[in-house]
Structures are given as C-alpha cells and as structure tokens.
Amino acid sequence: MNILKYPDPRLRVKCKPLSEINDKIRQDANEMIELMLKAEGVGLAASQVGLDYRMIVIRQILENGERKVLAFINPEITKKEGVIHEEEGCLSFPGIYAKVTRAQKIEITAVNLEGEELKIEVSDYLSRVFQHEIDHLNGVLFADRLSPAQKIALSSKLKKMEKDFQDKNK
Ligand code: ZN
Numbered sequence: 001m002n003i004l005k006y007p008d009p010r011l012r013v014k015c016k017p018l019s020e021i022n023d024k025i026r027q028d029a030n031e032m033i034e035l036m037l038k039a040e041g042v043g044l045a046a047s048q049v050g051l052d053y054r055m056i057v058i059r060q061i062l063e064n065g066e067r068k069v070l071a072f073i074n075p076e077i078t079k080k081e082g083v084i085h086e087e088e089g090c091l092s093f094p095g096i097y098a099k100v101t102r103a104q105k106i107e108i109t110a111v112n113l114e115g116e117e118l119k120i121e122v123s124d125y126l127s128r129v130f131q132h133e134i135d136h137l138n139g140v141l142f143a144d145r146l147s148p149a150q151k152i153a154l155s156s157k158l159k160k161m162e163k164d165f166q167d168k169n170k
Contacts, residue, residue, distance in 0.1 A: 045136030072110040079107035
C-alpha cells in the first residue's frame, strides 16, 4: 500500500459503501493509519491508497494533548453550518497548500471498526479534515475547490506533478 499522488486516476474513483467489516478491512485500516502517521498527515481516504470503498482515517489531538487515530466507515455529512476559509494541504499533493472554503461545523454519521454506529459533531479544524477526506471518497480533490485565481497561481506546480506522473508511467 502506498499513497497515490495527483493526477493518478484512482484518486477520481467514487468509493462504494461498505456492507460488512471483516479482517481485511481492519487490516486495510491499520495500514492506512501507519502510512498516514509516517507521512505526518492528519487524514487519509481509502481512494488515496487505491481502495474503492468508503473508509477514512483521521488523527485527532484531544484536549489533554493525547493523540488518537480513528477509522470511519461510510461517513456521511448530515448537517452543515457556517463557513470557514483556511489553508489545506493533501498527502496526494505534496508541497501544495491553498485556502479552501468549508462548512465551519458539521454533523457526521459513520460506523467504526467495531461496527458501532456513530453520530458526531465537529467544528473548525476537524470539520475541515472530515470534509476534505469525505470529498476524496467522492473522487473530489481539494484542487477542484480552488478559485480560478488560485488555480492560476498553482498551475505550474500542478503541471509539474502531471508531467512527473506521465514520465513515471510511460
Ligand atoms: Zn487529501
């Protein structure tokens, strides 16, 4: 398993809902968590490692400073509120950062690796992370959400990634 980089077409896959959690899924989740931590990311979606089902892993830092990494299966945004506009990066776009507009507060339903249904509310930073990762499951990348001016500003970096990808896959 490795992290796919833009413009790998597998990043555009619309992931399917999972109907069963088995050992293979738990193994995938553990590998994704390891990869994310090694890359010092805060979130990773299944499509970023070439899997085609709806699972994301997210690193949270609790109020007491403790780090916690959790997997969310079939995450769904059920409520959105407010607007934030903050800088984001993505493990599939190393070295590229840009401000993206997101909802400030969201409510999410999901299932954890134990098969328990979750309903959580997150705001600000975590709200952005969840929206970014859920976008990935729909084949949407943060570069798609940039303004025309931002796209122009980043176009040479994106073109370079496209060329590197082509060269590598000749
Ligand atoms: Zn990303």
